[in-house]
Amino acid sequence: MKTICLYFEIHQVIHLKRYRFFDIGTDHYYYDSFENERTISEIADKSYMPALEALQQMIHESGKAFKVTFSLSGVGIEQLEIHAPQVLEKLQELNSTGCVEFLAEPYSHGLASLANEESFKSEVKRQAQKIKEYFGQTPKVLRNSSLIYSDEIGLLASRMGFKGMLTEGAKHVLGWKSPHYVYNCALDPKLKLLLRDVKLSDDISLRFNNSDWEGYPLFADTYMDEIAALPEEEQVIGVFMNLSALGIEQPLSSNILEFFKAWPACAKQRGITFSTPTELCMKLKSVDRLDVPDTLSWMDEERDVSTWLGNPMQREAFNKLYSIADRVRIADDPRINQDWDYLQASDNFRFMSTKPSRVGMDRGIYSSPFDAFTNYMNVLGDFLNRVNSLYPAEIDNEELNSLLTTIRNQGEELEMKSKEISHLQAKVDTLEKEELRLRDEKEKKASGRKPAAGRAAKKSVSRKKTEKAVPADEKAG
Structure with missing residues (x-):
């Protein structure tokens, strides 16, 4: 029997303000508060609230046969707490149905897994604690920022006690294999891997409202027919995307919510069920190991980390930031910790990207990748001075x-x-x-x-x- 694992990410970009070189040492507040409030309020009104209402309706009308999974970054939760608490309240209502699972992920939605193991572990633990406080769930499955994964990251996740991880069903990793099975980490078979079906996910999140796309318009019965037509032994279909795809990337006028609301009935007619990641990890055995020696993600055609580290500017900013990771963790200063979370967010590095991308990117105040790099490095310069001022730089870690x-x-x-x-x-x-x-x-x-x-x-x-x-x-x- 085929089962759909539907997962949504909830994260919020923390917009930096225009920060000049001469602000270094005099201004320690780095954020555009107005823009942060405006964007989260807009996304909550146009996407999160109507989408969550629709998902709640699907759970009730299906007799709780429909199930859905979320992960929320810690910084995203913080922004919702301040500007859109109604979203958290709605998620708690969904949680009370018993048909929702919440995953662990890095608190900052950053790239610590590529740079500093201790920082990554600390972030995941803090985010998991936040999930526990809001929803009473202790996450058993990990989802790294933008599905970033490698064999080494999988081994680390297993040692942290997680039962499984989500990652991308990238063709260059799978080869002839199908993404519709449960796999396991190459370095530790105890960690199971659930893969994103790239086509079925992107048909919704990227192409749904594109009238030039050959599959337009996409209907729920057509979508379920495609899943039902897969080989009988291919049982697990991972459909992963941002929640903002429902209302922002694909506007509500495209009838995206009506498309989703028809899922439970169409799936039931074809004998297709819905499952959460933990259910799949507990019920299904791995069919094979998945070798991922090089890091992959769900971003761009390459499905790697070049979106954030593909040019010298990005790598310089990344190396400069994580050069003080141990000092920040050791010092454990509350004000420094909050800025550290916000400056780690992967969006800061994506704004510096010079790659063409199929996924639309709003650079906000930045006119170019170099502009984003210059502004970020000014902010980072002040932040480094503050970290070093806590304890003399001459003192080693x-x-x-x-x-x-x-x-x-x-x-x-x-x-x-x-x-x-x-x-x-x-x-x-x-x-x-x-x-x-x-x-x-x-x-x-x-x-x-x-x-x-x-x-x-x-x-x-x-x-x-x-x-x-x-x-x-x-x-x-």
Whole structure:
């Protein structure tokens, strides 16, 4: 039986403001707040909310037979928290149906997996914690930024405890193999791989509203017929895309949502089901290992990382940024950490790309790749100065780590001593109170006094005896 694994990415570009060379050292705020609010609000209104409403309707009308998967970058969640909390609330409603899975991914939607293992692991853990806080799910499947994957990244993911990863069903990797099976990491067979069907995904996310495309117009029954016609043994169809494809890349006027709403009924008629990544990893066995010695992604024709690192400008910015990754992680300063997340976002490097791309790219304030590079390097120059100002640049990472570890240990020791002092002070207070009580009792015994209640009782008894001794006529007189 064939099953569709439908997955959507939710990430938000953090727009940098125009930052001049002379701003370095004087201005430490790097972002275009107005543009960030405008873009996330527009995407929420035109795409996220109507798309999520449609997906929720599909779940209910199908009797919960329809299932869908999301991953949200940490910086994307932050922007939704500030400017479009209704999107997070709608995702929580979808989550309550039990038909939604949320995946892990790097917090920044950055390229740390290509540069610094510890930074990558830290980011994934922070994003997974964010998912746990919002949706009560602990992600079991990892999705790297833009489906970036290699054998080494897969091995790292397996060691982090993930059951599976999503990646691209690229032809240069698969060769004669089909993307419609579950595979496993070449370096660790415990990690299962679910592949994106490039054609079936791009037919929707890139071509759906293109009247020059030979498949236009695309209808749900035609789409499901194509899936049903696949060889019987090819059971897993991965349809992966950005959620913004529903409403932004493909406008609502194209009837993209009506196309999706017809999926459950059309799929049911053809015996096609829907599954989440974890369900597939748990139910299906891997048919073979997938060798990916070189890094691949879902971007452009090459399906590699040249979108972000394809020219000298991009590589210079990338190397400069990650040269301080260990210092940022070791220092662990809240303000620095937030800027680090935003500056890592892969969009910053994509704006510097000189490659032609089938996927439309809005460069925002930038007039050219060189303009994007210059502005980013100005911002990065100020950021590097701030990182180095926290601790002298002459201190190497090992020495800095040792120094900060000593400081943290001393802080923990002081905290323990403080708690111990408080505990002892409480004991002293208790002993002093007990001493005062015993002293008071001793003084009372020494003076022959009895407790007030005892004396009152004795007087009452004496008074009754006296009353009995007095004749009745004397009482009357």
